[in-house]
Each structure stands twice: as structure tokens, then as C-alpha cells.
Amino acid sequence: MALNDEPSLADYFGFEPLEVIRIGRSAxxxxxxxxxxxxxxxxxxxxxxxxxxxxxxxxxxxxxxxxxxxxxxxxxxxxxxxxxxxxxxxxxxxxxxxxxxxxxxxxxxxxxxxxxxxxxxxxxxxxxxxxxxxxxxxxxxxxxxxxxxxxxxxxxxxxxxxxxxxxxxxxxxxxxxxxxxxxxxAGDRMGAFHIEDFNGNGRLDVLGVITESSAPLRVWFGREGEATRSLGPQVRFELPSLRDVTPVKLPGHDGTRVALIERSSKRIVTYEFVTEELERISSGDAPYHVHSFTDPGNRSRDLIIADINGDGRRDVIATDTRANAVAVFRQRAKRGLAAPESFPSLADVKVLAAGPTGENGRTELFVLSEEEGVVGRSRITRNGIEFPEPLRMSEGYTPVTMQLAKLGDRHHLAVVAKENREHKLELLDLRGGRESLELGELVRSPETIIPIDADQDGRTDLLLLTRDRPMVMVHAGEDGYTIREAREMGQSGLVQAARAENTAVFDIDGNGRPELLIADRNYIRAVRYNDDPPAGVSPGWQVVTQINAEDSSARLVSLAIMDNRIVAADRENNRLLMFSRSSGAASGWRQTEAIGVTGFQLERIHAGAFSGDGRSNVLAVGNDGLAVIQLGGERITLRETDGWRPSEESQAHHRLAAGDVNGDGFIDLIALDSGDQRCDIFTYSARGRKHFATSFQVYESRIFSGGASREYQPNQAIIADVTGNGADDLILMSHDRVLLYPQMTEAKKRSGEE
Structure with missing residues (x-):
């Protein structure tokens, strides 16, 4: 046979004459x-x-x-x-x-x-x-x-x-x-989803689609190796915005692939999900997975990190004001954070705190409800978190914020409470004892309490932070506590940017005494308080060192300590900036890494091991969920296996469907084109590569010309045997009717050739 006599792919496809099933308008x-x-x-x-x-x-x-x-x-x-x-x-x-x-x-x-x-x-x-x-x-x-x-x-x-x-x-x-x-x-509105085993582990996964998003595919992978079925956290995949997505299950391949239409380029692309080992990330984009909150969209959520069950792994506790509960994300070995468990609590819980205050150092949870005027103490048992018992406070005062602090050799719960504009600080020793300090009349209530030995004299002070108001220090001295307002502290402007999310306590110079770190603009500033500085130096807040980001456009909004490194969230560029010390001196600190995080807005961050494998991660907190940003280990990613771009500008594919429409055992892909009103057929080879096979006109009418800009018809494609001959047919839903293309079987193909 001459080369040009060899059959083309189109020769392997055939349909019997079109059959029309009229349904009616709005079919x-x-x-x-x-x-x-x-x-x-x-x-x-x-x-x-x-x-x-x-x-x-x-x-x-x-x-x-x-x-x-x-x-x-x-x-x-x-x-x-x-x-x-x-x-x-x-x-x-x-x-x-x-x-x-x-x-x-x-x-x-x-x-x-x-x-x-x-x-x-x-x-x-x-x-x-x-x-x-x-x-x-x-x-x-x-x-x-x-x-x-x-x-x-x-x-x-x-x-x-x-x-x-x-x-x-x-x-x-x-x-x-x-x-x-x-x-x-998913944080954004999903318009469709698919259920298949995409990573080939034998468990069904859920793939959500948000066509107009920088990360349009969101997948919850089924966990393997568990007695009952469960889904893991949300994994986001960055792609161009899409028009349609369909699963493609290829014979002989473990995981189901996805075929999709890119909106801008009009490419029809196939991807497979692959697992790869991450080298240590120092640049580029980091992978992450997202755990959804039980009350997405809550902008006033509080969240803390604590080991609630004593297994040595860090768990996450968050408020759920919608359900009047607290949600616990337990960390499991080799699994990471599990789906949240909900435990009843006070109404509209505003602040959380936790620490080893129970018997034998067991962790206890403290909750504050300003609405109900109660600070509660919850014991944590193997059955979960008990409903909080109210702690005794001054009558007539409403709690507004709190923090657990070790004052001397014992833990205390520091609570700011108010009566009208009068505020006081109550130090509860958790054994029934209470000490009250008058804060006087405040225009706005403090939002955050930071325990720190600010002047490095061996005693823990308390910093009271109020957004857009000067800091107040509760200074611990030999004779007890004194209140110092901003006007009584020299250089208070150096710390005016301090808030809950952009501060950390860390020994920046390695002298065994911690400093207060503040992330602001494009720098991290480490400060301490000094009442007795060298001659000629003004007493008050002193800058120990300041570390600037390499990019002056950076806007640092949060920071966390990861081992001996500092991690800062750059909201302007949506990056994590890593700072390391190259020598023992404080001045040796510099930016060493810049890691992009695409598709998740960086605000508040925490550092630690949250993935169940002991590796260090960054936990980013958003309004709808929390993201565990991986810096190492395994990740699932998308790998493009093939792509096809239409040759005509008028072509506008809008709908996909996968199945075997010629009975050869290979999967075919149907692509409906509203621009030229055609149906294009692709076929996948044994190696899983997509090839264009053939095309035919669905209809041709002036009413439907320019369909790409007016409407998308046909609007649905189904591949199934509805003619009873054992061969899957092509069924198109269009306007008021069903268009049925019966698959031509081998017997009819041979009789036609004869």
C-alpha cells in the first residue's frame, strides 16, 4: 500500500444517520x-x-x-x-x-x-x-x-x-x-465538580471547578490506608481560567486525567496528576493544601496552636461563631491536620488561649465571650473539649481580651475587662486567686496581650496592644506591677505598629533574653525596653537590629519563628520571606529566601510542623480556611500530557465529554464548538496522547452564526449506548431537541465497504 493510501484516523470513526428526538422549549x-x-x-x-x-x-x-x-x-x-x-x-x-x-x-x-x-x-x-x-x-x-x-x-x-x-x-x-x-x-464559588480517582490510590477524589480563578481546580483527595473513607485537605492547582473540564479515564492508566478548555488561548489540554518529591524550596512557588473552616467568611475568627492531646504534635483550634462552638483540627501522624471537629462553647467566642494548666501539665482551653461577659475554662479529655466553666471575675466588668502568661513560676490568665470606658487588668492564678490593676478610662479596648520580659530583667511584663492606639505596658518590678502609658515610655513610636499578627517574641542576638519582633513595611524590627541606657542614650524602647527585605516594595504583615529562622508574610507580593543569621551577631541577619504562594492571600501566619511527617511548614490563615504551605516532602502536581490549539479564530470550544465513540477500546474526547457549530473528535493513544481524529457539522443556520458570543449550543454531550447495539452513541442536547448519533458498529462498517 502506498503511504498516501494509509487510512487516516477519521476512517476509524463513523455514525449512522442523525436521529432527532424533539422535546420542546427549555429542553x-x-x-x-x-x-x-x-x-x-x-x-x-x-x-x-x-x-x-x-x-x-x-x-x-x-x-x-x-x-x-x-x-x-x-x-x-x-x-x-x-x-x-x-x-x-x-x-x-x-x-x-x-x-x-x-x-x-x-x-x-x-x-x-x-x-x-x-x-x-x-x-x-x-x-x-x-x-x-x-x-x-x-x-x-x-x-x-x-x-x-x-x-x-x-x-x-x-x-x-x-x-x-x-x-x-x-x-x-x-x-x-x-x-x-x-x-x-473553596473560598470562591464552585460551578461544577467531578468525582473520580485522580491520583490512582484506589479512593475517590472530589474535584471542584472555579472557571474564573488563578487556581481553577480544587481537589480533595481520598485518603488511603484508613478503615473508613475520608477526604484530605483542599489542594489548589494553578492554571489559566477555563471554559470546561471533564475527567478522562484511560485504560491501562491508574489515575483519571482531566481534559480542559483554556478560556483565553482556546487550547484543549490534558493533564495527569503526579506525585513528586520536593527538594527544599528556596525560591519559586510553594505547594500548599487548604483546610476549610466550619464557618467560612468569618473575618473576626481567633485561632491558636496547641497540642491538645499530648501526642507531641501541634493541633489547631479555631472559633466557630456561626455554630457557637470551637473547631479543632487534630494533627495525625503521616496525615497532617484532620477535618475539624466541633465542640459546643460560649456564644460568639472572641478570644482563645491554651496552655499546660491542668493536672499533670495537661493542656486546657480558655475561651472569652464578650457578648455573654464570660471567661470560661475547658478541660480537654480523650472525648474532646468539655463545655467551659466560668472563671470568677470582678462583678460588673465585661471581658474583652485575654492571654495565658507565666508570671513567676505559675501560669496566670491575664484578662482585660471593662465597665463602660473604665478598664482593668485581672490576673487570675487559676487556683481562685485574683489580682486587679486599674487601667483607667480608655477610648478603645485593648485587643491583644503579649507576655514578654521587655526590659530583660528576668520578670515577665505584659504589653497591651490596641489597633490605632498607643501601646500600654504593664511593667513587672520588684514591688509589683505598674502601668506605663506611651507618653511615659521613650521612643514609643518605634513600637506603634505592633499588633497581634505582626509580632513575635524571639532572641534575636543570641544572649539568652528575648526581644520583641515587629514586622512593618519592608522590615522586621527587634526591640527591647531599657530604663537605664548608656550615657547620652534616651531611655525607653531601643532597636536591637532591623532586617530589611531585599525588595523595597515588600509589605510585611505577619511573622513567625521557624526553628532559628524568621518567616515573614509579604502581602504586597504574596510571598514568604525567610531571614537567617549568618553569624552569631544580631547584625548578621539577612533575607535568604523568597517563596511565592499563588492563589492564597497571605495575612496571618504560624510556623511549625503541621503535615504529620515532622517537617517544618508554614500555616497561613485566611477567612475561609487555613493553608499548610509545604517547604519539603511530597506534593501532587499537574503534568501536561498533550495540548491542541484550534487553527481558526472563529472556533470556540465550550463543552467536553469523554468516552469510546468508535468501539476500538480507546477513549475519545468530544469537543463542541459553538463558533463553527461543529463537533470535533479526538482520540487517545495507548500511551495516553491525544490526537485530532475528525470533525463534523452539527447544524448550520444564520440564527446560530456567531454562536461563540451569543450562546453555547449544543449545551450537553453524553456518550452512552441508547440504541442497544452494545456500542456507545453520541448524544447532544441542543435547544429544543436531542441529537442522537448512533455509533456505527464494525458489522455495518464492513457492509458499507462491500
Whole structure:
């Protein structure tokens, strides 16, 4: 055979003549399922114009001569292949799935209807459906791409998974009852999700899609090696903004890949998820994963780090004012932070503190509710965190902030309380003793207490910080405590930028006595207080050293101590800046690393080991979740396996679907083009590379010209066998009809050649 006589990829694809199933205006979405138990897939299509769901069941031995007339006036006739069953609905339906929720062997229907209802339709007898239960769910926002039945968490019972207010909600399912959902929040509104085993570990993962985002793919990977199913933290993947995403499961490959359409470049790209070992990061972007808070969007959340169960690993405790609770992220060996556990607490808890104040040094939790005027003490047991017991304070005073501090040889809880504008500091020794210090009349209540030996005399002082107001020092002397206001402290302007999130206590010069570190503008300043400086030097606050960032545009808003290094968050450039000491002197400090963090706004940070493997990480706290930023270890990343760019400017692909449309055992990719109104077909090779195969016109009409800027039709593609010949067909949902392209089988191909 001559080279130019070799068949092209297009020769391996063929469809029988197009068949049209007319539904009516506002047709779709559609799905497929065996609704009558005959082993054949039926076509399920929403007909919102006529307020019904249509089930088109395959007929036995059907032929084109079997067409039947309409059953009533203004009714479309049944397609000769199918027997139509109409299921009346009361809503505008945006998504529908088939699931035998009552366990009687017959498939039932579950649909999402506007406004905000999840409706269970039980098939009580073949072709007869009744409303079994309706659940009103506020902000339910699912379409056909965001309603699933799958088993991703807990035991072997499946869950119903959908989108509520842009968050993925995983509802336990018991018949037609739905339980309290597990929520997966991404920080931005997700528009769709997919459930597959993307990393090939044998567990189902959940992939959320936010098309207009710098990190449009958010994946919660299923954890392996656990007795029950659970999902890990959110992992974000940076990509260009997208138009559509679909999973691609290739035979012989462990993990499911994703094919996507890039919005700006119009490229159709395939990616696979791969695990790689991280070298120590000193530049570039760091990987991270995100743990969602139970009350996303809370801007007044307090969060502390403590080892609550004595296992030597650092856990995270956060307030949950929405639920009047505290949420605990326990750290597990080799797993890192687990999903949050919620424990009831005071109403609108404002401040948290924790420390080894219990019996035998066990950690206890302290909570402050200004709304209820209570400071509470919670014991931590193997069952969790007990409800707080109120601590005794001065009558008539309302607590506003607190901090645990070791004063002398014992822990005390330092509490600032107010009565109108009068404030006092109460030092509770946690054994019933209490010492009160009058702070006088303050325009604004302090927000933060920092325990530090500010003047390095061996006694712990307390710094009271108030946003946009001067610092107040509670100075510990030989004869007790004295209050020093800013005007009584020399050079108080050197510390005026100090706040809770941008300060740390650290021995900057290695003399065994800590200094106060303040991150501000493009520098970190280390200060101490000195009442008796050398001759000629003004008493008060003194700068021990100042470390400037290399980039003058840096805006440092938070800092933390990591071993013997200082980590600062540069909000302006969204980077972590590392500072190290090259010699024993304080002046030897300099910036050594700049690590980018894409897709997560840096504000407050903590440093420590949070990934369960003992490696040092940075914990960044946002409004919706906390990010564990990896500086080493393993990470999952996306690797591009192929890409294809359309040759014509008019082409505008908008929808993808994957399946085998020519029966050769290889997966094909369908790409719908609203610009030229075509359907492009790609095929994947045995090595997993995508190749363009063929293309055909879907429709050609002046009404639809310029479709890329007006509307995206066809709006849905399904690959499934609805003709009963064992070969998957191509089904397109377009305007008021279903376009059915039956796959041409090998027998018909051969007969055509003859």
C-alpha cells in the first residue's frame, strides 16, 4: 500500500444517520439510566416547558417503521426507538439523576428544582412515579454537572453530593432522608465538580471547578490506608481560567486525567496528576493544601496552636461563631491536620488561649465571650473539649481580651475587662486567686496581650496592644506591677505598629533574653525596653537590629519563628520571606529566601510542623480556611500530557465529554464548538496522547452564526449506548431537541465497504 493510501484516523470513526428526538422549549438537562430493569440504558430528558421529566425507554426490536402518532394535540410524536414516559414535576428542573434510593430494585429519580428544593421521586411501579420526599435547601444551586451519588466519606453507604451556595455539600443518604452535610468550601464559588480517582490510590477524589480563578481546580483527595473513607485537605492547582473540564479515564492508566478548555488561548489540554518529591524550596512557588473552616467568611475568627492531646504534635483550634462552638483540627501522624471537629462553647467566642494548666501539665482551653461577659475554662479529655466553666471575675466588668502568661513560676490568665470606658487588668492564678490593676478610662479596648520580659530583667511584663492606639505596658518590678502609658515610655513610636499578627517574641542576638519582633513595611524590627541606657542614650524602647527585605516594595504583615529562622508574610507580593543569621551577631541577619504562594492571600501566619511527617511548614490563615504551605516532602502536581490549539479564530470550544465513540477500546474526547457549530473528535493513544481524529457539522443556520458570543449550543454531550447495539452513541442536547448519533458498529462498517 502506498503511504498516501494509509487510512487516516477519521476512517476509524463513523455514525449512522442523525436521529432527532424533539422535546420542546427549555429542553434539558439529560442523563441515562436503566429505568425499567431490562438491561438497556434509557434516555432521561428534562422538559421544563411542559413541566415534566421524559423517560425514553428503548423498545425491543424497534425499527423506523414503528413510529406512532402524537398522543394529544401539540404533542411531539414518540421517536420510533423509544417508548416515552412522562413524569410530571412542579419545579423548573436544573439537574436530575437516577438512583434506587428505596432499595426495591427499580431506579428512582432525584432532581433539583427551583427554588432550592431537592425532590425524591419513587418509582412505585414500572413507569409510575410519586413524590417521596422534598427537602428545601437554601441556596441550592446545582446543575447537571453538580448532582451526584457517590461514596466518598464514611462507611459503605453512598452520599448525595451537590452544590449549595457555591460549596460542595456531601449529604449522608438514608432512603429519601438526607443528613447533616459535610461541606467542602473553596473560598470562591464552585460551578461544577467531578468525582473520580485522580491520583490512582484506589479512593475517590472530589474535584471542584472555579472557571474564573488563578487556581481553577480544587481537589480533595481520598485518603488511603484508613478503615473508613475520608477526604484530605483542599489542594489548589494553578492554571489559566477555563471554559470546561471533564475527567478522562484511560485504560491501562491508574489515575483519571482531566481534559480542559483554556478560556483565553482556546487550547484543549490534558493533564495527569503526579506525585513528586520536593527538594527544599528556596525560591519559586510553594505547594500548599487548604483546610476549610466550619464557618467560612468569618473575618473576626481567633485561632491558636496547641497540642491538645499530648501526642507531641501541634493541633489547631479555631472559633466557630456561626455554630457557637470551637473547631479543632487534630494533627495525625503521616496525615497532617484532620477535618475539624466541633465542640459546643460560649456564644460568639472572641478570644482563645491554651496552655499546660491542668493536672499533670495537661493542656486546657480558655475561651472569652464578650457578648455573654464570660471567661470560661475547658478541660480537654480523650472525648474532646468539655463545655467551659466560668472563671470568677470582678462583678460588673465585661471581658474583652485575654492571654495565658507565666508570671513567676505559675501560669496566670491575664484578662482585660471593662465597665463602660473604665478598664482593668485581672490576673487570675487559676487556683481562685485574683489580682486587679486599674487601667483607667480608655477610648478603645485593648485587643491583644503579649507576655514578654521587655526590659530583660528576668520578670515577665505584659504589653497591651490596641489597633490605632498607643501601646500600654504593664511593667513587672520588684514591688509589683505598674502601668506605663506611651507618653511615659521613650521612643514609643518605634513600637506603634505592633499588633497581634505582626509580632513575635524571639532572641534575636543570641544572649539568652528575648526581644520583641515587629514586622512593618519592608522590615522586621527587634526591640527591647531599657530604663537605664548608656550615657547620652534616651531611655525607653531601643532597636536591637532591623532586617530589611531585599525588595523595597515588600509589605510585611505577619511573622513567625521557624526553628532559628524568621518567616515573614509579604502581602504586597504574596510571598514568604525567610531571614537567617549568618553569624552569631544580631547584625548578621539577612533575607535568604523568597517563596511565592499563588492563589492564597497571605495575612496571618504560624510556623511549625503541621503535615504529620515532622517537617517544618508554614500555616497561613485566611477567612475561609487555613493553608499548610509545604517547604519539603511530597506534593501532587499537574503534568501536561498533550495540548491542541484550534487553527481558526472563529472556533470556540465550550463543552467536553469523554468516552469510546468508535468501539476500538480507546477513549475519545468530544469537543463542541459553538463558533463553527461543529463537533470535533479526538482520540487517545495507548500511551495516553491525544490526537485530532475528525470533525463534523452539527447544524448550520444564520440564527446560530456567531454562536461563540451569543450562546453555547449544543449545551450537553453524553456518550452512552441508547440504541442497544452494545456500542456507545453520541448524544447532544441542543435547544429544543436531542441529537442522537448512533455509533456505527464494525458489522455495518464492513457492509458499507462491500
Amino acid at each position: 434539558g438537562p439529560a442523563t441515562t439510566a436503566d429505568m425499567n430493569g431490562n438491561g438497556k440504558l434509557d434516555l432521561i430528558v428534562v422538559n421544563n416547558h411542559n413541566s415534566r421529566i421524559e423517560i425514553h425507554s428503548q423498545k425491543e426490536d424497534a425499527s423506523p417503521e414503528d413510529s406512532s402518532p402524537p398522543s394529544r394535540v401539540n404533542e411531539f410524536p414518540e421517536h420510533w426507538r423509544f417508548e416515552r414516559t412522562n413524569v410530571s414535576v412542579l419545579h423548573h428542573v436544573t439537574a436530575v439523576i437516577a438512583h434506587d434510593f428505596d432499595g426495591d430494585g427499580m431506579k428512582d429519580l432525584i432532581y433539583v428544582g427551583r427554588p432550592g428544593e431537592l425532590v425524591f421521586l419513587r418509582q412505585v411501579s414500572p413507569g409510575t412515579f410519586q413524590v417521596s420526599r422534598r427537602h428545601r435547601i437554601r441556596n441550592l444551586s446545582a446543575d447537571q454537572g453538580s448532582l451526584r451519588i457517590a461514596n466518598v466519606i464514611g462507611d459503605d453507604q453512598p452520599e448525595l453530593i451537590t452544590l449549595v451556595n457555591g460549596e460542595i455539600h456531601i449529604f449522608p443518604l438514608d432512603g429519601d432522608e438526607v443528613g447533616t452535610p459535610t461541606r467542602l468550601a
